[in-house]
Amino acid sequence: MKRLLRWFVYPLVFIAIGIGITQGYLYLFPPKPAMVVQTAGDNLARNVGGAGSLAVPTLAQGTIVEVRDGDSIQQAVLQAQPGDTVMVYPGTYSETVYIDKDDIVLLGVVQEGRWPTLDGKKELNDAILYSGSDITIDSFKITNYKGNGIMGxxxxxxxxxxNLIIDTGVYGIFPQFGTNGLIEHNILTGIEDAAIYVGMCDNVDVRHNEVFGNVAGIEIENTRHALVENNYVYDxxxxxxAFITPGLPIKTTYDVIIRDNFVVNNNHVNFAAKGSIVANVPQGTGILVLAADDVIIENNIISGNDSVGIGITDLSLITDVSKDPGSEPNPDRVVILDNIMENNGNNPHGILKDLISVAFQEKGPDIMDTGKGTGKCIADQNRYRTLFVLGADxxxxxxxQYATDGxxxxxxPEMAPTEIIQDVSAEDFEQELGMRTYYGVCTGCHTYSVRMIGPSVKSIQALYFDDPQGIAEYINSPVKKREEFPEMPPQNYLTEETRMAVAKYMLQVSK
Known part of the structure; x- marks a missing residue:
């Protein structure tokens, strides 16, 4: 019996030793990955939409258009057809890339720590602009632009x-007026407005990002159905x-879940452009709900924010709602479930400091509410230091009822449709083209009645009155006219037809 056991056990021991030696060798001396060369007809993993399937790789057919150091990414995009992938290898590319077609993957290849780098040299305004649908932008380093890193x-x-986005001016990642999107695993710093700014969108997930050293880390503005999850938001x-900005054509922000985030030590000096809305955000704010409705804040770690952990307020805190009576100014149905909150409010700043002083307190709270809005609740108020002004209930x-784990x-669940204008009159076509361009491009910097990055549309209407040609020419080749506003970047990638359509539409906007 013992001899039989030896014949059975000894081979197993030798096999185990062999496996261990092999695994140890591979750990110390891992094989170099083989270079994968894609050719026409090969498959490439990418993400497409549906029931969370933006995050689930599927296969897409198409040609691989390769770009190497010294080549032009924009020329490759012009060459690419829907379904193709533009694969960009490490190197420095000083250009603006505009994607005006659907179903394009812009994929960076990172080799031995070397990135494909878009460098604006503080001369170019935008790194990547896309107006097509079904667009993927993956694995780029973007730096030294004056306007935006990636704008939809x-x-x-x-x-x-x-993507790694450093010092790209006003916004880092900025999808504007889009439906069904995923923003994940990006690192952003040095942005003078919002690092990740989701503007006038629907059905967007923002998750697993690291944002630090910006004015605002993540901003959900005039957007519906957004999930902000598992981000590291600091400094x-x-x-x-979660914002409503008055004066935009989309008037609401609602159905926003903010959960499982690390929101710590957001005490950076606010270095936003003077006069912009975000310049009024108090330094030291962890989470700020400004007039947004149906916001659930759950299972976050919120710590070390000098003014307040969570602030809930109406539009009057940082803007003048009287300029847009179409925006309902109060935050309703805000739900605060279980969060870990500590060490907040040690050195309040700005208007929050004034409000805290009025309440005869020196230290800011974990949760502060300025008293407007209805239907709000907290799972366990005793867990937090609270300051409710003007009788907030x-x-x-x-x-x-409110847990979001499901x-x-x-x-x-399905891809959002791509709107195609066809079988309409020339007048209707121009109206639709003008509206979509106004929503998707102009409202990134201009509201109808409130100062944003650029002057209000009302002031532009007063200046140009019935001269759409003048606006169209200015869009193509702007010059600095107002000292208090930054110089507008040229939008010369827009066709002449588009510029005229949006100029006419801008002159007829009334709210």
Whole structure:
């Protein structure tokens, strides 16, 4: 019996030793990955939309258009057809890339720590602009631009991931007027407005990003159905913001989940452009809900924010709502479930400091509410230091009713449709083209009645009155006219037809 056991056990021991030696060797001396060369007809993993499927790789057919150091990314995009991938190898590319077609993957190749780098040299305004739908932008380093790192202009089904964005001016990642999007695994710093700014969008997930050293870390503005999850948000002036900005054509922000984020030490000096809305965000703010409705804040770690952990307020805190009576100014149905909050409010700043002083307190609270809005609740108010001004009323949340663990994503179960204008009159076509361009491009910097990055549309209407040609020419080749506003970048990538359509539309906007 012992001899039989030896014959059975000894081979197993030798096999185990062999496996261990092999694994140890591979750990110390891992094989170099083989270079993968894609050719026409090969498959390339990418993400497309549906029931969280923006995050689930599927296969797309198409040609691989390669770009190497010294080549032009824009020329490759012009060559690419829907379904193709533009694969960019390490190198420095000083250009603006504009994607005006659908179903394009812009994929960076990172080799031995070397990135494909878009460098604006503080001369160019934007790094990547896309107006097509079904766009993926993956694995680029973007730096030294004056305006935006990645900006979407009315494109649906977008995926923006794995990018390193440093000092790109006003915004880092800025999808505008798009439906069904995923922003994940990006690192952003040095942005003078919002590092990740989701503007007038629907059904967007923002997750697993690291944002630090910006004015605002993540801003959900005039957007519906958004999930902000598992982000590391630190050393910004304001961490995570759910906003309504008056004067935009989309008037609401609602159905926003902010969960499982690390929101810590957001005490950076606010270095936003003077006069802009975000310049009024108090330094030291962890999470700020400004007039947004149906916001759930759950399972976050919110610590070390000098002014306040969570602030809930109406539009009057930082803007003049009287200029846009169409925007309902109060935050309703805000739900605060279980969060870990400590060491907040040690050195309040700005208007929050004034409000705290009025309440005869020196230290800021974990949660502060300025008193407007209805239907709000907290799961366990005793867990937090609170300051409710003007009689803010909070009920007791039912955890089971409001828990979000059954919600995996805010993205759509199916791809959002790509709007195609056809079989309409020339007048209707121009009106639709003008509206989409106004929503997707112009409202990134201009509201109808409130100062944003640029002057209000009302002031532009007064200046140009009935001269759409003048606006169209200025869009193509702007010159600095007002000392108090930054110089507008040229929008000369827009066709002449588009510039005229949006100029006519801008002159007829009334709210």
């Amino acid at each position: 202009q009315a494109g649906n089904n977008f995926v923006i991931r794995n 910004n002036a304001g961490g995570i913001l 909070y009920g007791l949340c039912d955890r089971q 919600i995996f994503t805010m993205t759509l």
